[in-house]
Amino acid sequence: MSVTALQVTSIIVNGLQQGAIFALLGIGLTIVLGTMKFLNLAHGALYLIGAYVGMFFAVNRRLSGGTLSDMGFQAIGLSATPVTIGGVRFNANILLAMVAVVVVAFVVGALMERFIARPFYDRPETAQLLVTFGLALVVEQLARAIIGPTTFQAYGPVLDSATVAGQFSLWRLIIIAIAVAVIAITYFIIEYTDFGLVVQAGTIDSEMVRLLGIPITRSYTLVFGLGAVLAAFAGLIGGTFQTVSPTIGTTQALIPAFLVIVVGGAGSVVGAIVGGMALGMVFAVMQQSFLTQWANIVLFGSVAVVLLVRPGGLFGSVEVAE
Amino acid sequence: MSGDERPDGGQVGVVDEELGLLDRFVELKQRQWFLLTGSALVLLVLPFLMIDGLSVLSELLTGTDDFAGYAGLPSLVLVFAIVVIGFDLLLGYTRLLSFGHAAFFGAAAYGAAIFSEQVVASPLAMVVVGGLVGTLLALPIGVLSIRRSGVYFAVLTLTFAQMLFFWARSPGAWLTRGSNGFIPDAELTILGYRPDTPLTEALLVPLPETVFGTVTVEYVLVAVFALLAILMAYRIVNSPYGLVLEAVGQNQQRVNFVGLNVFRYKLMAFVISGAFAAVGGALFAIHEIAVGGGVYPDSLYWIQSGDFVIMTVLGGVGSIAGPVIGAFVFEYIANVINGASTVLFTGPLQPVLGEFTLNFTPIWRLVLGGVFVLVVAFFPDGVRGALASLARRLSDRFGERRREPATADGGDD
Numbered sequence: 001m002s003v004t005a006l007q008v009t010s011i012i013v014n015g016l017q018q019g020a021i022f023a024l025l026g027i028g029l030t031i032v033l034g035t036m037k038f039l040n041l042a043h044g045a046l047y048l049i050g051a052y053v054g055m056f057f058a059v060n061r062r063l064s065g066g067t068l069s070d071m072g073f074q075a076i077g078l079s080a081t082p083v084t085i086g087g088v089r090f091n092a093n094i095l096l097a098m099v100a101v102v103v104v105a106f107v108v109g110a111l112m113e114r115f116i117a118r119p120f121y122d123r124p125e126t127a128q129l130l131v132t133f134g135l136a137l138v139v140e141q142l143a144r145a146i147i148g149p150t151t152f153q154a155y156g157p158v159l160d161s162a163t164v165a166g167q168f169s170l171w172r173l174i175i176i177a178i179a180v181a182v183i184a185i186t187y188f189i190i191e192y193t194d195f196g197l198v199v200q201a202g203t204i205d206s207e208m209v210r211l212l213g214i215p216i217t218r219s220y221t222l223v224f225g226l227g228a229v230l231a232a233f234a235g236l237i238g239g240t241f242q243t244v245s246p247t248i249g250t251t252q253a254l255i256p257a258f259l260v261i262v263v264g265g266a267g268s269v270v271g272a273i274v275g276g277m278a279l280g281m282v283f284a285v286m287q288q289s290f291l292t293q294w295a296n297i298v299l300f301g302s303v304a305v306v307l308l309v310r311p312g313g314l315f316g317s318v319e320v321a322e
Numbered sequence: 323m324s325g326d327e328r329p330d331g332g333q334v335g336v337v338d339e340e341l342g343l344l345d346r347f348v349e350l351k352q353r354q355w356f357l358l359t360g361s362a363l364v365l366l367v368l369p370f371l372m373i374d375g376l377s378v379l380s381e382l383l384t385g386t387d388d389f390a391g392y393a394g395l396p397s398l399v400l401v402f403a404i405v406v407i408g409f410d411l412l413l414g415y416t417r418l419l420s421f422g423h424a425a426f427f428g429a430a431a432y433g434a435a436i437f438s439e440q441v442v443a444s445p446l447a448m449v450v451v452g453g454l455v456g457t458l459l460a461l462p463i464g465v466l467s468i469r470r471s472g473v474y475f476a477v478l479t480l481t482f483a484q485m486l487f488f489w490a491r492s493p494g495a496w497l498t499r500g501s502n503g504f505i506p507d508a509e510l511t512i513l514g515y516r517p518d519t520p521l522t523e524a525l526l527v528p529l530p531e532t533v534f535g536t537v538t539v540e541y542v543l544v545a546v547f548a549l550l551a552i553l554m555a556y557r558i559v560n561s562p563y564g565l566v567l568e569a570v571g572q573n574q575q576r577v578n579f580v581g582l583n584v585f586r587y588k589l590m591a592f593v594i595s596g597a598f599a600a601v602g603g604a605l606f607a608i609h610e611i612a613v614g615g616g617v618y619p620d621s622l623y624w625i626q627s628g629d630f631v632i633m634t635v636l637g638g639v640g641s642i643a644g645p646v647i648g649a650f651v652f653e654y655i656a657n658v659i660n661g662a663s664t665v666l667f668t669g670p671l672q673p674v675l676g677e678f679t680l681n682f683t684p685i686w687r688l689v690l691g692g693v694f695v696l697v698v699a700f701f702p703d704g705v706r707g708a709l710a711s712l713a714r715r716l717s718d719r720f721g722e723r724r725r726e727p728a729t730a731d732g733g734d735d
Contacts, residue, residue, distance in 0.1 A: 138693035
C-alpha cells in the first residue's frame with residue numbers, strides 16, 4: 001500500500017480542521033477550569049447552542065417532531081442569501097450567524113456563570129461535575145423537545161462545492177483559517193492584555209488576585225463568557241461540515257474537549273492548542289487509513305496513555321492534576 | 323484484629339473496651355438480622371406495591387392507569403439497584419467518581435448473553451460467568467485508573483469504557499454482533515420454569531394470589547441477588563474495612579500516614595463496586611433475554627455510566643437505601659412516565675388556556691435532567707436525605723406542638 005502526496009495533504013487538511021475545532025473547545029474549557037477551578041461538563045451544551053443558533057441564522061430548515069413543529073412551524077431559519085465573491089457563490093448569512101452566535105453564547109455563558117457556576121465554586125469537585133452534567137442533559141433534551149430529534153445535514157456556506165487545486169473543499173480551508181485566527185486572537189487576549197493577565201494570575205492564585213483589589217468576580221463572568229463563545233463558535237463551524245442533532249453536544253464536543261485538556265494539561269492555553277491539534281491529527285490519520293473502525297479506540301487509547309505516562313498532560317503541572 | 327496481639331502473646335487493650343466491642347458485635351448481628359428480614363419482606367411485596375399500589379394511586383390522581391408500574395418494572399429496578407449499591411460504595415464512601423462503570427455492566431451482560439447461547443442457558447451460570455467477566459475487567463482498569471485522582475480518574479475510567487464500546491460496535495462485531503445487538507438463540511429456564519412464570523404457580527405452597535400474583539420466577543432470582551447485595555454492602559460499610567474506605571474518601575493523606583496502603587484500599591473498592599455492576603449487568607442480560615431481547619453496545623456507552631451516576635445521586639450517596647430509591651425513581655421516570663401523557667388544564671382553566679395534552683415520551687430525559695439538577699443543587703443527600711429531613715422536621719413540628727401548651731401555661735402563671 002503506497003501513500004501518495006495527495007493523500008498525505010488530504011490527511012493534514014482534515015486533521016487541521018478537526019484539530020482546530022478540538023482546540024477551540026479545549027481552550028474554552030481550560031480557561032474556565034484554570035481560572036475558576038470549575039469543571040464544566042455543560043461545555044458541550046454550549047457547542048450545541050452554537051451549532052443550532054448558527055444553523056438557523058444561516059439556512060432555513062424543515063422541522064419534524066418537537067414542540068415547534070407541533071405548534072405549526074414547519075420550517076424555521078433565514079433563507080440563504082447567495083453572494084458571488086471572486087467567481088464563487090457564498091451564503092452571506094454565515095457572517096450574520098457568526099455575530100449572532102458570539103452574542104448569544106456570551107450571554108448564555110455569563111448567565112451560566114452567575115446562576116449555575118457561582119453557587120458551586122465552594123462545593124466539592126464532584127458536585128460541580130454532577131450539576132453541570134445535569135445541565136448538559138437538560139440543554140440537550142430541551143433542544144430535542146423544542147426542535148425535534150431531526151439530524152440536520154451539514155450546510156456548507158460555499159455553494160456549488162468549490163474546491164482549491166481541484167481537491168480540497170474551499171470551505172474547509174476557510175474554516176482552518178478562521179479557526180486559526182480565533183485561536184490567535186484568544187491567545188493574544190490571554191497573553192498580552194490586562195484582562196488576560198488577571199486570568200493568568202487567577203489560574204495561579206485567585207485568592208491573591210482578590211487581595212490585590214482586582215474585582216476578579218467580574219473577570220470570572222468574562223472568562224466564562226469567553227469560554228462559551230469559543231465553544232459555540234466551534235459548534236457553528238462544526239455544523240457547516242458535520243450533521244447537527246441533539247446529541248452532538250456530548251459526542252462531538254464534550255468528550256473531545258475533555259480529552260484535549262487532559263492531554264494538554266489543565267489550565268494551559270498552549271496545551272489546549274497543541275493537544276487539540278494532536279488529537280485532530282490522530283483522528284484524521286486513523287479515519288483515512290485502513291483502520292477506520294479503530295479510529296475512536298486509538299483516540300481514547302492515546303489519551304489514556306498520555307494520562308498514565310504524563311499525569312499532568314503534556315503542558316500542565318502535576319500540581320493541577322492532583 | 324491480629325494487630326492487637328503482641329509478639330509475646332499478650333493482649334493489648336483494656337477489658338472494658340473488649341466488652342464494648344462484644345456488645346457492639348452482638349448489636350450489629352441483631353441489626354443485620356433485622357435488616358435481612360426487613361429487606362426480604364419489602365422485596366417480597368415490592369411488585370405488589372409497584373404494580374397494584376401505583377395503579378390505585380394513578381387512578382386516584384389522574385383517573386387513568388398511565389402512571390402504574392408494569393410487570394417487568396420491579397425486576398428492572400432491582401437489577402439497577404444492585405449496580406447502584408455497588409457504585410455508591412465507590413462514590414459515596416471512597417469518594418471516587420467513575421464515569422466508566424458501563425464497562426463492567428456491559429461486559430458482564432455480553433458475557434452472560436454469549437455464554438447462554440454458546441454453553442448453557444442457565445441463568446445462575448450466566449450470573450456467575452458474567453459476574454466473573456466484569457470483575458476481572460475491573461481489576462486492570464482499576465489498577466490503571468486509580469493512579470490518578472479527581473477528574474483524571476473520571477476521564478481514565480471513561481476512556482477505557484469508551485474503547486470497549488467502540489470495540490464492541492465494530493471491530494469486535496465477530497463476537498458481539500455489533501450494533502445489531504447480541505440476541506441469543508436461547509430459551510432461559512430457572513429451575514425448570516420460564517422466567518415469567520408467576521411464583522404462585524411455581525410453588526407448591528399456596529400464596530395469596532392478590533398480593534403475590536405479580537411475583538415472577540425471574541423477579542425472585544433478581545430479588546435474591548438484591549438481598550445478597552444489600553447484605554454484602556451492609557457488611558462492608560459496617561466493617562473496619564468499610565471505615566478505612568470512608569476514611570480514604572475523607573482524607574487519603576492521613577490514611578497514608580497511619581500506614582495503610584491507600585492504593586490497595588481504593589483498588590479493592592473499585593473492584594468490589596465493579597463486581598456489583600457486573601452481577602447487575604448479567605441479571606440485566608437475563609431480564610432482556612427473557613422477553614426476547616438481547617444486549618446492545620449501548621450498555622457499554624458512557625450514557626449508561628452517566629445513568630448510574632444519576633441514579634446514585636438522585637437517591638442519595640453514602641447509604642444503602644439511597645441507591646435503591648434512586649434506581650426506582652430513575653427507572654420509573656424512564657419507563658412509566660416515558661410512556662405517559664396527561665391532559666393539562668382540564669379544570670376551570672380550560673376555557674382560558676385551551677386543552678393541552680402533555681406527552682412525556684420526548685421529554686422524559688428532560689424531566690429527569692431537571693429533577694437531577696434540582697437534587698444536586700438543593701438536596702445534596704438526594705431523595706433519601708430529603709425524605710429523612712422531612713420526617714425529622716415533621717416530628718419536630720408535632721413534638722413542639724405537644725410542648726407548646728405547656729410553655730404557654732408556664733407563661734400565664
